[in-house]
Amino acid sequence: xxxxxxxxxxxxxxxxxxxxxxxxxxxxxxxxxxxxxxxxxxxxxxxxxxxxxxxxxxxxxxxxxxxxxxxxxxxxxxxxxxxxxxxxxxxxxxxxxxxxxxxxxxxxxxxxxxxxxxxxxxxxxxxxxxxxxxxxxxxxxxxxxxxxxxxxxxxxxxxxxxxxxxxxxxxxxxxxxxxxxxxxxxxxxx
Numbered sequence: 001x002x003x004x005x006x007x008x009x010x011x012x013x014x015x016x017x018x019x020x021x022x023x024x025x026x027x028x029x030x031x032x033x034x035x036x037x038x039x040x041x042x043x044x045x046x047x048x049x050x051x052x053x054x055x056x057x058x059x060x061x062x063x064x065x066x067x068x069x070x071x072x073x074x075x076x077x078x079x080x081x082x083x084x085x086x087x088x089x090x091x092x093x094x095x096x097x098x099x100x101x102x103x104x105x106x107x108x109x110x111x112x113x114x115x116x117x118x119x120x121x122x123x124x125x126x127x128x129x130x131x132x133x134x135x136x137x138x139x140x141x142x143x144x145x146x147x148x149x150x151x152x153x154x155x156x157x158x159x160x161x162x163x164x165x166x167x168x169x170x171x172x173x174x175x176x177x178x179x180x181x182x183x184x185x186x187x188x189x190x
Contacts, residue, residue, distance in 0.1 A: 056093025
């Protein structure tokens with residue numbers, strides 16, 4: 001049986017997608033011209049930790065849609081745009097697979113378990129997103145390299161460095177935010 005999102009979850013999804021978009025347009029860390037590291041995924045991770053995979057997928061999808069609608073997306077072909085702005089951004093919601101465990105560890109005050117679970121969830125969501133950027137990178141952005149293998153390696157390095165940097169940045173922000181306000185993981189308004 002499919003579980004429907006509540007009105008509160010839908011409202012939070014829209015708000016978090018908008019917040020992710022705003023954070024994404026703020027200046028980010030750019031160690032090289034092709035690598036951009038930011039913590040813009042944090043609102044989508046929070047959404048996935050509060051409401052699960054479905055809300056995380058919806059929030060990521062809306063964030064990608066906002067990028068396309070506002071002209072912030074760089075689209076070569078419709079398929080590339082779909083993969084990089086709808087599929088990839090939606091996949092951040094996979095962090096929600098650990099929703100129950102994350103909430104349980106925060107409720108119980110298990111600091112060590114909390115840190116490892118947040119790390120695992122952030123890595124899952126980040127990897128799922130950047131996997132699709134990697135695929136699109138060597139299929140659609142191959143002109144950056146002269147050979148297919150060169151394109152695969154180039155996409156792997158650029159997207160891998162971006163994924164690792166962004167995941168680490170998001171993890172640090174989430175540890176700080178949830179360490180001081182663990183109530184952000186509860187669904188009820190108090």
